[in-house]
Amino acid sequence: MTAWIAVLVGSIGCYAWKLGGLAAPTRWVDxxxxxxxxxxxxxxxxxxxxxxxxxxxxxxxxxxxRAAGLAVAVGAVLLRxxxxxxxxxxxxxxxxxRLVG
Amino acid sequence: xxxxxxxxxxxxxxxxxxxxxxxxxxxxxxxxxxxxxVVRTSVxxxxxFSGASQFALVGVLGAxxxxxxxxxxxxxxxxxxxxxxxxxxxxxxxxxxRRIGTAHGVIDETTAxxxxxxxxxxxxxxxxxxxxxxxVCWNAGTLIGALGAQALGDPTTFGLDVAAxxxxxxxxAPRLRKTPTEVRVALGGAAIAxxxxxxxxxxxxxxxxxxxxxxx
Numbered sequence: 591m592t593a594w595i596a597v598l599v600g601s602i603g604c605y606a607w608k609l610g611g612l613a614a615p616t617r618w619v620d621x622x623x624x625x626x627x628x629x630x631x632x633x634x635x636x637x638x639x640x641x642x643x644x645x646x647x648x649x650x651x652x653x654x655x656r657a658a659g660l661a662v663a664v665g666a667v668l669l670r671x672x673x674x675x676x677x678x679x680x681x682x683x684x685x686x687x688r689l690v691g
Numbered sequence: 692x693x694x695x696x697x698x699x700x701x702x703x704x705x706x707x708x709x710x711x712x713x714x715x716x717x718x719x720x721x722x723x724x725x726x727x728x729v730v731r732t733s734v735x736x737x738x739x740f741s742g743a744s745q746f747a748l749v750g751v752l753g754a755x756x757x758x759x760x761x762x763x764x765x766x767x768x769x770x771x772x773x774x775x776x777x778x779x780x781x782x783x784x785x786x787x788x789r790r791i792g793t794a795h796g797v798i799d800e801t802t803a804x805x806x807x808x809x810x811x812x813x814x815x816x817x818x819x820x821x822x823x824x825x826x827v828c829w830n831a832g833t834l835i836g837a838l839g840a841q842a843l844g845d846p847t848t849f850g851l852d853v854a855a856x857x858x859x860x861x862x863x864a865p866r867l868r869k870t871p872t873e874v875r876v877a878l879g880g881a882a883i884a885x886x887x888x889x890x891x892x893x894x895x896x897x898x899x900x901x902x903x904x905x906x907x
């Protein structure tokens with residue numbers, strides 16, 4: 591039930607941003623400082639999500655097969671591999687390590 | 692000449708939609724791996740229709756985070772769509788009821804496609820075609836990924852729990868190549884989240900990471 595609430599409330603909220611932007615008086619909040627903040631927030635959040643989902647297990651931190659998968663993903667990104675290759679390589683490396691370990 | 696421009700718009704939109712479909716498969720798998728099930732994962736793609744926000748929401752819920760943390764993360768990532776809306780308003784010139792449908796399509800890809808067009812008519816075409824094709828591919832891909840992950844069973848056997856962080860990394864990479872500020876903010880955000888993890892409820896470290904923007 592709580593997951594449904596998150597899905598619906600989150601969706602309504604995200605839609606409100608989109609509609610709000612389209613309907614707001616032009617140049618209302620379109621200031622450089624605001625724009626810069628909104629552009630950088632995803633960078634901080636995505637990096638945080640990577641860290642937490644790679645090393646976190648609930649409120650504990652672990653270095654396990656996921657870290658190896660992420661390392662492979664970093665390598666793939668540095669080689670400018672396409673999106674699909676990055677994701678599949680990371681998953682395959684993690685699965686392989688779990689199979690062996 | 693105008694026809695060639697229109698064909699180019701449709702061709703580019705199709706290419707973007709197909710590559711986003713692949714991303715959607717990863718999302719569908721992540722949603723089911725996070726325990727949301729096929730229905731909720733698919734409804735999220737239909738209603739939220741914003742990749743990074745969706746990944747954040749299922750990521751926090753899957754880790755056992757609260758509804759508040761999950762929704763707050765999704766909203767922080769969705770804020771940029773508000774800025775896109777501001778920029779597109781003058782270009783698309785939609786009024787009244789049509790604005791309700793158009794708003795749903797205000798995302799990274801449609802905005803990028805509309806803003807690169809040389810004139811407003813092509814921009815409106817680019818927005819509409821990209822929105823339409825992407826919406827179909829995004830939701831079809833989500834369903835395929837969700838059903839696939841469900842059929843595979845335990846997501847960790849196939850390393851699917853790493854699919855989301857790897858997808859985030861692929862999303863983040865082009866932005867890190869822009870300026871050193873982006874790199875500092877990313878490293879700062881990751882460090883804040885990791886350090887905060889043992890001390891605050893699940894999901895909250897993600898929100899705290901926004902502090903990195905201030906120091907970036």
